[in-house]
Amino acid sequence: MIRISRGEIARHILSRGAKTVLIQAPEGLKPQLSRLVPDLEEETGSVIILHGDSCFGSCDLGLADGLRMGIDLVVHIGHNPYFGDCRNERLVFIDAYEERELAPTLMKQIMELAENRTLGLVASIQYLKILEDVRSIISSNGGRAVVGRASSNVMKPGQVMGCEITTAKTVRNEVDAFLAIGGGDFHALGVALWTGRPTYIADPYKESLVDLTPLARRKLAVIAARLDDATRAERFGVIVGLKEGQMKKGMADVMASKLEERGKKVLRLALRELSPERLRYFDGIECFVQTLCSRISIDDVELYDVPVLSYDQFSIIVGEKTFEEVYPWD
Ligand code: SF4
Incomplete structure (x- = not known):
């Protein structure tokens, strides 16, 4: 499960003295937030509105909506401050990370994939903790895994977005194949198309390893x-x-x-x-x-x-x- 830190959100609200707050997050996090928001209101004493529209990335910031409603603070969860007016004092970004570990059967498949190959490791922001675990397991078993280098002060090492895979491109010539960690093939497909390297997806939910080359x-x-x-x-x-x-x-x-x-x-x-x-x-x-x-x-x-x-x-x-x-x- 991708965990949202209630404590972190509360700290931002309280440190800014925000009385009205708009929280924006991708669809997958909304069920968790609908349970969490009433507790947050109690803890902070603020009035909190959960943005109900779809949100596919920080290209789709709710800042203008928040400002139009006279909101004190917009909390954007689960994406990087990559696009637009991200340095606004009434806006804060909060990370949300998948905490589960990869199943041993999936890890075994990854180790087989890493035999005689250098793997480039990439993931969307929610899966970067798993990426680090995978890198360290491959390395400690004698394999070679390279994490895509951070391409800017916004993107973290290994992080890719649907439209931004520069971290993968930084190691394209050092790797035989990419391994993308995450649910669904969206991010992995971008890496496959824009690097031309064989790309595999390790899906922690389906516990499967899939070659994206045919797609x-x-x-x-x-x-x-x-x-x-x-x-x-x-x-x-x-x-x-x-x-x-x-x-x-x-x-x-x-x-x-x-x-x-x-x-x-x-x-x-x-x-x-x-x-x-x-x-x-x-x-x-x-x-x-x-x-x-x-x-x-x-x-x-x-x-x-x-x-x-x-x-x-x-x-x-x-x-x-x-x-x-x-x-x-x-
Ligand atoms: S791929 Fe990029 S532009 Fe498209 S929704 Fe995601 S962040 Fe926005």
């Missing part, structure tokens, strides 16, 4: 077909995201100008959420490019009737990058 190859084939369609498009929708960390207006402007320079018709759009249903209103658009989240253009690529490209993918269709530069697969 990565399938995704690459669909993405390549979508990029091919995009090169023939004449009418583009250029979408700027409206969430705080996704509002890359300059990036959207650059994409729109480059398309117009190439004689393409451009419709500029702004959206908070992207879905096939939302895009159906915009008639005649043959390709969308978007600043919301690069993973929409990977994970959801099959859901859309027309290509919906990230900035990296856009760079490929305008000839500024090759497919292999973005997705370095043989």
